[in-house]
Amino acid sequence: MDSDKILYYAGSADEIIEELEKLKPGIQGRINATPDNVESGLAKLVLTLIELIRKLIEKQAMRRIDGNSLSESQIEELGETLMKLEKKMEELKGIFNLTDKDLNLNLGPLGDLM
Template identity: 70%
Template structure:
């Protein structure tokens, strides 16, 4: 499928495949951040919280690797766990403040799939 100005061209071998491509376009559009003067605060909050959530998940994975690798002592593991728990609680608070859900922070990256 390719887009030229206001036209969409499909490279589909069947009607079913064309319908799947259309559905993918619809889903992709719904998950994009739409910034306009009326919702700029919400759009910006969504973008920032998405980036923070991505970093938080990466930090959790790295922490688990370090724990599994035995490179942390008990005190460091406790401190790391407490820090990640507080960060998750703060993220939940911010999502409530801006009326966002976990699915709102999961952006569709087109051919790369979902962000998280």
Template identity: 65%
Template sequence: MSQNNLQEQPFKSGRLNLDPDGAEQGLAQLVLTVIELLRQLVEKQAIRRVDGGTLSEEQIEQLGVALMNLEVKMDELKEIFDLNDEDLNIDLGPLGNLL
């Protein structure tokens, strides 16, 4: 893929934006992608712990509030950087999509 093709397809291709002029946007996309991946992993682990009965009712409530707050903050950041969920699902080539 040529340099021009990378500039013409900033996010919709599922790949990172490598355009030097859009470095801030590309960096935001990468950082938010990593945060979203970690958020999903934490959420799955939290569900396992809740299902396993290892948390008190208070801990379950605190965990739920924390996860909701993180989701709200992610939505705010996606809006600030004009990104959507598709933009965070980076194409890893033969490995498929990240999220």
């Protein structure tokens, strides 16, 4: 048995609450799926992944535009597609009552996703 594990803590309730409050900032950005909020939690996860991919596509598109590897019609089509995707994301965030801040997951020691 590991001697560094706490198997029993006989501190006061206030001390326990204080320790739990210290943990709160690290878990606030995580998805907390329960039977009551599973739909919202799943929507948050899916929209977070879509938003991450959308941002990566935008960056890649800007690199291609800066590198002159796209024609004028391709640039226009790409811009229109990205605008439609952004509009749809705003619509979906509204449906699930999510904000941009909600889509930024905390990855623990790695920091925030976006």
